Amino acid sequence: MAKKTKTVIFDTNPGRNAQTYGIARQLETDEDLIHEPSVGVVGTKGDSQCYVGVQRKVEAIHDQLRSQIGKADNQLKMRLVQPEYTVATSDGMRNGTREMRYSLIGREVTHDTICEHLSASGLEGVIAVVACDKPPVGTLSGLLEHNRPAIIMSDGSIRPGIDSATEQPIDIVSVFQVAGHPDADLKKRLAREACPGYGSCGGMFTYNTMQTFIGVVGMQPLHMVAPPSDDPRRLTEFPEQLVGYLRGMIERGQTPRDIVSRDAIRNAVIVSMAVGGSTNVLLHAPEVARAAGFKSFADDVMSPEEFNHLSQNVVPVLTDARPYGKYSMVDIDQKGGVQVIVKALMEAGLLNGDTLTCTGETLAEQVARLNTPDVDGTVIYPVAKPYKETGGLRVLGGNLSPEFSAVLKLAGVEGGLEDNRFVGKARIFNGEQALLDALESAPDSFQNHDMVIVRYEGPSGAPGMPEMLDSTSRITTLCREREIVVGLMTDARFSGGSVGLVIGHVGPEAALGGPIALVEDGDEIVADLNNNELNCTELQNADTFSARKAKWEKELADNNGIHPLCGEVDTRLLNRMRKSAVSAVYGAGMHPDRDLWVPQPRDAEKSGFVPQNKHRAGSQKAFS
Numbered sequence: 001m002a003k004k005t006k007t008v009i010f011d012t013n014p015g016r017n018a019q020t021y022g023i024a025r026q027l028e029t030d031e032d033l034i035h036e037p038s039v040g041v042v043g044t045k046g047d048s049q050c051y052v053g054v055q056r057k058v059e060a061i062h063d064q065l066r067s068q069i070g071k072a073d074n075q076l077k078m079r080l081v082q083p084e085y086t087v088a089t090s091d092g093m094r095n096g097t098r099e100m101r102y103s104l105i106g107r108e109v110t111h112d113t114i115c116e117h118l119s120a121s122g123l124e125g126v127i128a129v130v131a132c133d134k135p136p137v138g139t140l141s142g143l144l145e146h147n148r149p150a151i152i153m154s155d156g157s158i159r160p161g162i163d164s165a166t167e168q169p170i171d172i173v174s175v176f177q178v179a180g181h182p183d184a185d186l187k188k189r190l191a192r193e194a195c196p197g198y199g200s201c202g203g204m205f206t207y208n209t210m211q212t213f214i215g216v217v218g219m220q221p222l223h224m225v226a227p228p229s230d231d232p233r234r235l236t237e238f239p240e241q242l243v244g245y246l247r248g249m250i251e252r253g254q255t256p257r258d259i260v261s262r263d264a265i266r267n268a269v270i271v272s273m274a275v276g277g278s279t280n281v282l283l284h285a286p287e288v289a290r291a292a293g294f295k296s297f298a299d300d301v302m303s304p305e306e307f308n309h310l311s312q313n314v315v316p317v318l319t320d321a322r323p324y325g326k327y328s329m330v331d332i333d334q335k336g337g338v339q340v341i342v343k344a345l346m347e348a349g350l351l352n353g354d355t356l357t358c359t360g361e362t363l364a365e366q367v368a369r370l371n372t373p374d375v376d377g378t379v380i381y382p383v384a385k386p387y388k389e390t391g392g393l394r395v396l397g398g399n400l401s402p403e404f405s406a407v408l409k410l411a412g413v414e415g416g417l418e419d420n421r422f423v424g425k426a427r428i429f430n431g432e433q434a435l436l437d438a439l440e441s442a443p444d445s446f447q448n449h450d451m452v453i454v455r456y457e458g459p460s461g462a463p464g465m466p467e468m469l470d471s472t473s474r475i476t477t478l479c480r481e482r483e484i485v486v487g488l489m490t491d492a493r494f495s496g497g498s499v500g501l502v503i504g505h506v507g508p509e510a511a512l513g514g515p516i517a518l519v520e521d522g523d524e525i526v527a528d529l530n531n532n533e534l535n536c537t538e539l540q541n542a543d544t545f546s547a548r549k550a551k552w553e554k555e556l557a558d559n560n561g562i563h564p565l566c567g568e569v570d571t572r573l574l575n576r577m578r579k580s581a582v583s584a585v586y587g588a589g590m591h592p593d594r595d596l597w598v599p600q601p602r603d604a605e606k607s608g609f610v611p612q613n614k615h616r617a618g619s620q621k622a623f624s
Contacts, residue, residue: 133496
């Protein structure tokens, strides 16, 4: 895709100019600049603590921009536009409800809002302040499509709460994990104590996974990722720095697609493995790649075979971070920030330090300028002696995942894979609510080595592919209390706060007739990490598969082409998602030409990937 040319949307027509003069007067900028290219700030808003600090940062950056706009030689000769805000829901307050279907849709709505504002306003420069976990990806995708100079700043994390009884740090995941506790007073107390202050979730959940991703991919200064939302630098120092970085991009003519290259995305994915990041990165990375101009993440950036090779043999987990560990992003900030992780991986030859960033430097140059310290060995571990030997994520194929889309957060597994293999019996739930009802009313009915299957909750089926932090947290607590292993697999997705033997993004999804729709109670389910496959033993029999498929297709036909177990659609937005959502391997976003985005079953032998050196020592192995 060719780089966009500069756009000037105003001319001498007095009708088109009247409001532009009015805005210039209200913003106290020079009226003689109204025909110049425009620049502005955008922010994300929503109904939770994640977004409370955003407006103050947007206004601080806007004021800094205004102070640097004018006709003097050292000023930006540009037109300033008013700040714009997108909207999204709160994952924390919606998990376990039908409203959670709107969470991933929030990424798409943010994308649409950003596109409308940037394109209709013809912005030639923009700074975005982002919060929660879906709006940042929608914002980045919109900036990549608009492809004019742009830069992102994380709003920052919330600080951990403190359990007044134990004096230990707690967070929102801590409270989800006591949802099934019989003591109502305990649950109320922890709920009141878990989320003090404001900011987005503080563990290495999806928000901080994606903020780290955005920093490493080059669209956010690395030192702005880790500080908490209430860090005063976000109002006093960072705004001026951001305007300076944006000004540099404008002067160089540098755009987001110059920065978000194939190797930059690979860097960001590798760091996501190394921080034990959220499974959602495997939805968001393909969407970012698409917006950056790549048709297929798997074919053009990193195949599943290479992803698994890197995770199994090359990239370890370096952080002792929530939800699988002890610390939060606040602790990572105190030990030097995400740049410490980047430096450690780069020195081990696992990252390409030559990729460009929004600061005008290469990734390596930015890390060096920040005087980045070495790892501390407690919060952030060295590559040679990591927190966990293998990377935090794994993707699975097999007869239940012919799209090679299923993803397991290996960093969060607490049992059941001692020999890299889980064998269990399927327990079917058609929709998450049925599972929540069973966990609430009959928790003792769950047995060791059950594989819970929640289906018809995928991008089209739910619709909206909700995450399941409520369900996974209850199962995690149940397993810990009874010392058993219960797995969960689904065509939906998980929160970055989920732990346990949980496998999401199974595709094709049940609503589209994927094999997950054909599994029956009691079937044998095998998750084998030795060959990275997820299989149902009964479906290996061709006659069984054909009979069950024929039964499913009749149910579909009898219900006018929508399977009766799919979720209800009662809004235009849900209807749009149902009819336009693509597979998880393409990011599970809304695309009107969905038929052109149908993944084919992968043949590992034809993937073009040949494992190189399996050892960590050496140089640039992830880029050989």
